Amino acid sequence: MEGVIFAIGGGTLFALAVAVYFWYLKSYATSHQSKHLPPVPAVPGVPVLGNLLQLKEKKPYMTFTKWADMYGPIYSIKTGATSMVVVSSNEIAKEALVTRFSSISTRKLSKALEVLTSDKTMVAMSDYDDYHRTVKRNILTGILGPNAQKKHRVHRDIMIENISNQLHAFVKNSTEEEVNFRKIFQSELFGLAMRQTLGKDVESLYVEDLGITMKRDEIFQVLVVDPMMGAIEVDWRDFFPYLKWVPNRKFENTIQQMYVRREAVMKALIKQHKNRIASGENLNSYIDYLLSEAQTLTDNQLLMSLWEPIIESSDTTMVTTEWAMYELAKNPKIQDRLYKDIQSACGSDKITEEKLSQIPFISAIFHETLRRHSPVPIIPLRYVHEDTELGGYHVPAGTQLTVNIYGCNMEKNVWENPEKWNPERFMRENETNDFQKTMAFGGGKRVCAGSLQAMLNSCIGIGRMVQEFEWKLREKAEEDINTLGLTTQKLHPLRAIIKPRK
Template sequence: MAGEQAISSFPTVVYATIAVGLAVLFYFRKFLFYKCPSPLNPAPPEVPGLPLIGNLLQLKEKKPHQTFAKWAEIYGSIYSIRTGASKMVIINSADVAKQAMVTSYSSISTRKLSNALKILTYDKCMVATSDYDDFHKMVKRHILTGVLGANAQKRHCSHREIMIKNALNHFRAHTENNPHQAVNFRKIFRDELFGLSLKEALGTDVESSIYVEDLGTKLSRDEIFEVLVHDPMMGAIEVDWRDFFPYLRWIPNKSVETKIKRMDARRAAVLKTLIEEQKKRIALGQEKNCYLDYLLLEAKTLTEKQLMMLLWEVIIESSDTTMVAAEWALYELAKDAARQDCLYKEIQKVCGSNEVTEEHLSQLPFLNAVFHETLRKYSPAPIVPVRYVHEDTRLGGYHIPAGIQIVINLYGCNMDRAQWEEPEKWMPERFLDSKYDPADMHKTMAFGAGKRVCAGALQAMLIACTAIGRFVQEFEWRLKEMEEGDVDTFGLTSIKLNPLHVMITPRGK
């Protein structure tokens, strides 16, 4: 029996020995060809790590943005780390980040995707994850013209108004039926945002359920949300160890890859069903103001997969990013009665007995400050998707050679004490300073900068600011017991780990 076990395990031992040998050769090869940095071209400081694995063990808590910010206090705002075979330069300074995103953009315009993201984005078929090439320029033009640009936003204004009214109706019903219980803010607001995203992308919401032929089952609206939004968001942060050791990619890692491919198959099946339903409508001559109708008319060179990916991008970004900002803003306002009262008085002064609308936003500086301060402290994407340096460049006074990956840690930039006074505190009034242009939507880098600035910035601002204004105008918000210290986030995202449960009371009662 022992002999049989030894024989059966022999191939595994051989593969493991070869893998380790290759890893050692790959690691020590750099010393054979290493050239000391020139005094005129210094390299960024390097965080000490272990042979072969580099700094991977130091990132095991899965909140790398926080670890990166701590290292910045020791090694400076720009430094390098190693994650297995890869070397990364980490940026924790707004000035250096702007260099990377604007000044040196031509040298750092290529995306570096994990294996999970390659599968989930059909290898860069999204605006947000594509390289800056002709495809990126084409699809960004489509998304701005069809759904997210200023003119498109005007066309979709009624959808946003209905979304906020629906959410308010749910809040009113809660105060009437359960006045002494906390309301689940996320459940209500996320559901309405999801409906808005479906209307913008496909022309209609899903009322209750749909039958998905490729899956052979009927899915409820909540299940559709899980398949289209929640599951891919979790899949996007799934770690495949082969991402850190690309020269060992030939070694199977079926558990992770199978999981991501299953997510993709379910998502594709649901999207196919939703699209086919709308194509039947279009065939009958029933046109709607939505992204699908626009793409089928104006972007006929897109493949079926590219079409699905562009529609999915609108759905997932509208459903998630704005929800994160609004939830944290209401959390902070519910915790801080004085600042909530300040916002309410501003709204009363500007709007009187009229409801807050998008037209009022330019007259509500404190409301805008609440939005920007929330983005600063709780940036929906703490880390900008990794970029790849494809030609030598300089950042922060350091020489960055081609082949290095660049990680812009927005969390670190926004916690930088050299730029922000008491950055750990939520203080909206900091954005009332005259040095900030009231009309500037990019006071923080939450939406990126330069040529890759987020296409959805305008919509996020319109939805979040109008919703926050209307919610505070109609209700007093306060945290329930034990909620104040509940500030943990989900992994490497800024999503609140536990949904916000908050007490609301109609104004005047």
Template sequence: METYFDPQYFSTMGFGTIVLGFLVLFFVWRFLMNQRRNSNSPPAVPGQPLIGNLLQLKAKKPHQTFCKWAETYGPIYTIRTGASTVVVLNSIEVAKEALVTKYLSISTRKLSRALQLLTADKNMVAMSDYGEFHKMVKKYILASLLGANAQKRSRCHRDTMIENTTKCLHANVKEHPLLPVNLREIFKKELFRLALKQALGKDVESIYVEELGKQLSKWEMFDVLVVDPMMGAIEVDWRDFFPYLRWVPNKGIEMKIRRIVSRTSAVMKALIQEQKKRIASGEDIDCYTDFLLAEGKTLKDEQISWLVWEAIIETSDTTLITTEWAMYELAKSSKYQDRLYQEIQKICGSEKITEVHLPQIPFLNAIFQETLRLHSPVPILPMRYAHEDTELGGYHIPAGSEIAVNIYGCNMDKKVWNEPEEWKPERFLSAENLTADLFQTMAFGGGRRVCAGALQANSIACTAIARFIQDFEWKLKEGEEGDVDTVQLTTHKLHPMQAIITPRNSL
């Protein structure tokens, strides 16, 4: 989940009742700006008094706007979002300096009001501030779920997921051979099943939620645990930009987010309670919930609930985005599709490809990396907060600044990438890029806060892509090639990819 800027709420705000307060703030703002000009500050994007650059970000694609500004102001510059100064980083060099070298100065999170509520005030690995809690829960999730040894133990679940997905695709083709398939609809269901197995030890078909007073089916749970929170995460309360106006009511958004949080909490509480009953009966399962209940003695029930939910939602969403974009690009290009198929055949022959084959197919890794570069599932990393004065890119960054790492901007930098707007997997087969480094594109962050799920994302996406190409020839439905619209502030494809698939005869 991400923190984004959406100033549309501000544009409808009534100014009349707070004009005097704004005038005072305007003179304070001008004084502070004059003071800043005397220091070695990054270039500032010109904005308007008080609101800064908010209205310039109305297009809901801030990562693209940031990238355009980088062409004028350089790889590091500042913008104003109401009361806050945001330092925007648009190159891999300054991003790595922030995430690695100067990490201890900017290791805390800056969350919107929506994300504060959705994460139970940072009770998640990805959204917690760096400290003892973060180090403890990251150790837990690596040991039980996402680390190399844990991934080996759970490989059977991922193998089953890939097999189920391809079976569904074959069934679709057999039943409707001339109709396009909706890969997203099939794949997301199997990913959710995988997430439940890893987190809870089994594929939960339904659960009675006492607080909601009803039995929820699996796909009702999917909406509550994945769809609704993801949409809630991109809701922006204009008061986030003006914390001194927190007293002004904005009940619509507040009530919407609290309802999402309440329903998510109720479902997770019911799921955890079922696991406790199973454990009490003597049934032991190797899953994340059991590990947390056994090892996390200092964790409260609410913290365990949110940590398990984090594992479910993150398995279910970002890997889906990357896999769908990769298949979209491959379905556009018979050249790349045929090349990957030939490399798979060379290694596997008549054997079905699995995770053990992945290191032997460098072109597959190149496809994965190039998709992350052009269609990063997280275009802007969750905001950081400089809690002390520091320096980035040779500029002074004062305490209190927010730090936005624009991954999209880093990966569209023409000084680093030739024709960055084009999808060219072969760029990752050059001598300097021919490695399996998951962090070449910064899509998983870097430094001590590097994404714990990078290994699993790579395993699932690469195996799925390879198996889909091994089993089928893919061709986009007519009119699909130019459909690259995304959902609001994210890089989630707005419309599911529609493709005609033809089974291959080699297996």
């Protein structure tokens, strides 16, 4: 009997979902039939689900790009009970992020991101309001702005020397083996993030709320790896708001566990730092700035303000730099040219940040890698809160908007042979390299606060590694361009044979 009741209940629920879906389509078409709406791709969506199945089959950013080639740079699709406009054009993306910002300034987060961002309590994911402006001012003044970057220069110098020393030690002990680039570079980026944010790196930590002592690798897993994976977790209820009351226990438990563990570790780190202050220890860190200059922050806002630069400094820069070193190892002629440019500018001295402006080819490599291997292929959804116009089309209030950065950087009418990694395209005369060239850092009032640090860390890392070592892949090594899940991170860590330069 219980099985029969369940079957009837499930059938009723499905019928209700179908009815609501078609009612939504009818009302949407009626209210907007006189408007010039973005085109709808002729792809075989299905009732209730819309185009969700097509997005599940492949990486969304690649599917969006394929549809842009067929139907144009802006179009509208159905994702369950929601309507989404997809932009895969640099020009229209700038229009959305800059010109039409006042109509599209609100974030639309998935359930996973709502939990992990503590309901938008971080700069990158908050709505553009007084809180956003306050926290962004804090992060620019205290850690990521030009003056703060000068103050934290010592931490970056420590990072690059640690990387160099580890690579030289590896070569000394393993002449013919492949070095795991990611293992070294990612660990040192995490160390940099910890020193900038909390004054010191960490080897172990007693986490009182969990009753355990964590080693450094476990701390990195909790603060960086787990939240990054959790951020791309999909809850089907995100696409059917009218069914949000239906439980999804497995998903909820997974995300909640990530939240609890991160909170516990961050609380332990903050407590440890306060104990250092009480003992008279003086450290050059972001937490010192926040504790003295941002006393209006709640405990939760303080925690999130400190966690954000840790996760963001440890991930996207690693993705970009790893792809750059992979491409350089695969293209020895380009690597040789970079080495000669470095030698010309630096001679026998080690490359420093002051020398970067004299070696524009490093900047070209950085920007071309951002273009070809966009570390954030799709920006988090924006919510259109008032009727607006994009690309000549009417976009009604209530629409979700996504900018497909990967698609913007694959536009054939903008980039010649876009599939090819070619830094020369950024070396043309009378053309400056700005951060919005590839839209990798967003644009307008919400441009990424960490763009300067990302460029410095990646460019000086690329420069020192090429200046001191020759990088190559094993002979007959297959092209390794597979990526991890919905992201553009390399599926397999870069492994290369390195040989010290004379």
